[in-house]
Amino acid sequence: MSFENASVTKGLMFGFALTSVAAGIFDVKHFLNLQLVPHISKHHQYWRLLVHQVACASSSDLLLVELFLYNTSICIERAFGSIKYASFLIISAVTTMLLSFAALLAAQLTPVTSVLFNNIPPGPVAIMAAVLYQYMRLVPPAYHFRIFGVGMSDKVWVYAIAAQFGGLQMTILLAKTPDVGECIVPMVSALNDACR
Numbered sequence: 590m591s592f593e594n595a596s597v598t599k600g601l602m603f604g605f606a607l608t609s610v611a612a613g614i615f616d617v618k619h620f621l622n623l624q625l626v627p628h629i630s631k632h633h634q635y636w637r638l639l640v641h642q643v644a645c646a647s648s649s650d651l652l653l654v655e656l657f658l659y660n661t662s663i664c665i666e667r668a669f670g671s672i673k674y675a676s677f678l679i680i681s682a683v684t685t686m687l688l689s690f691a692a693l694l695a696a697q698l699t700p701v702t703s704v705l706f707n708n709i710p711p712g713p714v715a716i717m718a719a720v721l722y723q724y725m726r727l728v729p730p731a732y733h734f735r736i737f738g739v740g741m742s743d744k745v746w747v748y749a750i751a752a753q754f755g756g757l758q759m760t761i762l763l764a765k766t767p768d769v770g771e772c773i774v775p776m777v778s779a780l781n782d783a784c785r
Contacts, residue, residue, distance in 0.1 A: 590663055597675045598662040602655055605713065608644040609651045621646060621711035625693040626703070638686045641711045650712055653754040657717055660747050661724040668727050677723075678716060685715035710758055721751050 592599045612618050623641040628634045645651040666674040689709055696706035730742030 590659070592663065594671075595663040595666045597671050597678070598658060598666050601662065601678065602658050604643065605645065605654055605658075606651060609648075612644050613648075618644075618646060618711075623689060623693070623709040623711070625697065625707055629690075629693070638690055639682075641689075641709060642682055642685060642713050642716065644711055645713075646711045647757075650754065650757055653750055653757065654713060654717065657747065657750045657754065658720070660750070661720050661728075664728045665720060665723045669723075677719070681716050681719040689715075712754075712758060714754075714758055717751065717754065721747075 612621060620637070621641055621644050623629075623637050628637055645654055669677065693707070693709070696702045724747065725744075728744070730744050733740060733742050735741070
């Protein structure tokens with residue numbers, strides 16, 4: 590497979606690689622996280638809504654994103670056409686930005702969720718999910734096979750890459766989540782204030 594008739598995919602892959610490597614070289618990876626308190630609510634750093642989608646947090650994330658985009662995005666761009674595919678990616682990114690902000694605001698309604706769900710790890714997770722949906726919908730399987738009686742197709746490898754990337758994102762999210770004791774203290778104090 591080549592990048593013929595897939596200029597948007599080539600630019601997207603190059604852009605993710607360039608921004609991720611530049612963030613690592615210039616030691617600005619800490620600016621990639623999307624965190625409502627204090628970055629957006631107190632310091633009004635709304636540019637983080639865009640930045641958290643355009644770079645990966647680690648080289649392993651970048652490798653999985655590049656593998657995923659190479660295996661899925663070229664087929665989708667050839668089916669859509671470059672202009673339609675670029676507009677699809679822009680709409681997906683803008684929708685993700687708005688929904689991420691709304692989800693962070695909704696998570697601030699209770700003390701427990703405000704502690705647990707204050708941080709969204711960087712990476713093009715929602716863009717990859719949108720591309721994966723289009724890949725599942727548009728690209729037919731080339732062949733089917735069985736392993737230990739379980740039927741699979743050639744698309745299982747793309748799904749494995751997406752699952753591994755999702756697992757890495759969950760690991761990053763859980764690593765930044767505070768201990769259970771730190772979550773219970775605000776909840777008990779909020780219940781104590783409500784009972785007074």
